[in-house]
Amino acid sequence: MKQSKKFPYLFIAPAVILFIVFTAYPIIASLYLSFQTYEGGSYSFAGLSNYTRLLEDSIFWKALGNTFIIFILQVPIMLLMAMALASVLNSQLLKLKGFFRVSFFLPAVTSLVAYSLLFSIILQDNGILNTLLNAIGIENIPWLSDPFWAKISIVMAMMWRWTGYNMIIFLAALQNIPDHMYEAASIDGAGKIRQFFSITIPNLKPIILFAGILSTIGTLQLFDEPFNLTQGGPADSTMTLGLYIYENGFEYFDFSYGSAVAYVVVVLVAILSYFQFKVTGEKS
């Protein structure tokens, strides 16, 4: 009997140990680090000084602002697009479903470096996108060198990469909505649009919450696109919290301060997730 009770723990041991070593330990160590300061080769306790420094750091506030602008632009549009795509791909009428599903999902598994490189070529001042725009009579847009357009470029790149990923999540959920609800609605005279808002969206609620939280966390940690496309420029207009954490650690050797910024992200993720639970009315 005793023997059999231990078994479950043995089975989860590898996962738990890996979790402790590679997740729990770094989380605690970086919290500890955020209360220290590095001077001439050794760490010493610094109290809250890293956190008070944050308050006066204009780059930090700018990064925070940028992160929120990108978040507000990107997450709702992407989730709506993903839902719309999922509904279309779930339609009985569509042929070649497999092909479309794979095509839309592919960006999520593409090599990050390859995709950034392609985007940076497309978005150059004399790149493909501007050449196309010129062809239809639109002036060159400084995609990577103007504070406003650089943010738009980041948002576009993120949409390209993540819409398909969220679409697959929605698609799975859509297939769990029973057909008879739609049939009943059709008999009652509801059109496709009405059905989408009155049946599809309410039924997808828990999944929207799930995708929303994942995207929120992802956006707050945003690093890849600004790092590869704009390096935070021009003049910090695409600096994000994730990139700022990295720069503090690996460019300026200030790991303590970077850790403090990281903990701000943790708190923000917690607060935003809480509100998302509230808004979508989950009681957990």
Next chain:
Amino acid sequence: MKRASIIFALLLFALAACSGNDGSSEQNESGDNNTLSVWAWNINVPVIEKAAEMFAEDHPGFELNIVETGTPDVYQKITTGLQANGEGLPDVMLVEDDRLQGYLNSFPEAFVNLSEKGFADDHMDKFPEYKTELLSKDGDMYGFPFDSGPAGVFYRVDLFEEAGIDANAIETWDDFIEAGKVLRDELDVALTGIDINNDDGVYRLMLNQQGTFYFDEEGNVDLTSEESVKAMNVIQQLSEEGLNENLVGWDAWIGGLANGTVATAPSGAWLSGSLTGQAPDMEGQWGVFPLPAMEEGGNRAANLGGSNYMISSNSEKVDLAYEFMEFFSTSDEVQLYAMENGLFPSLNTIYTEDVFSEEVAYFNDQPIWTMFADLIEDVPYANYTGDYSLARDEATKAQSRAADGNDPAEALEEAAKQLENRLNK
């Protein structure tokens, strides 16, 4: 109770796993006493491999374990290793000029002091002064000088001819800008391809040639100096006159040079390797002239880039590493081989060799190496300090603002103020 004790046991096990490595087993990756581990990248790899072969002739059994890691990834690895008190670092690592002072200042104990080993006394005068100063902290040397980046302006000989511009007549940055206007009007070709928002390399070249830098000799922020404002003015003119094509990132820049939308590139000598490698069919179309001066008759020598080898204090084979690197950095043969691979050596004992006076077919039969070798002696020292990365970040932002039409002096003042704030953390 039972469950609690099992979880406790798991925790203990996990902690043991964390601290299990006491540093002796995995360090340096290679076990035996005659093998050194090295981190290097790209065209540096064949050079150090060749050097190891030569070194092994007198030291039977000597071997190198080279791990090829590209930039900037290698710096993430080095920084991580330095944070962990040298754990996991190789015996020897390659570090570029602009990173070196940052490492030395933040991790003063992490690198072997070469002056204590006698390197400075024996070999100091074989290298340009700007380089040995860069490798020193408090009067001691910590790095083996390797390649340099004496600067010149790479230009398209054919386009200049077509537009009727005489490259030899370009003596000042004003002349350079005038030439750019001709190129713009006659051929609709951009003069430069500076990545305004991410790369202040040309601005830095102009600081260096005027004998100033982000910081003055005492390490105070010096972004608002007269020289700095003049340099930023040039950048602003390039941008406002429509002479610069904003090419974002390295690949776009090399692309612009190779496909002919950009006619010149003020850059380090190492660009020759990238041009011949990436655009081999452009033989005869490129030439080089010395950097324009800020004022007529002013200094035309500056440096951009270059790299050095450093030994980790954590190495168990410091003596072997020193012996090998001393051979590597002072052997004429090795450095000539580096030259063949497109790296411009800092070792000045080889500048009289025949290869330097050779006419280079790719560069329109110009003896470009003589030109660079003549320039290198006059390169002023630049005080990078440990805060170079922060300063570059602010200087690049000032460049963005100046190119956007703001007054260069004001943009630099703003940058200096921001930088002071960030330094007084």
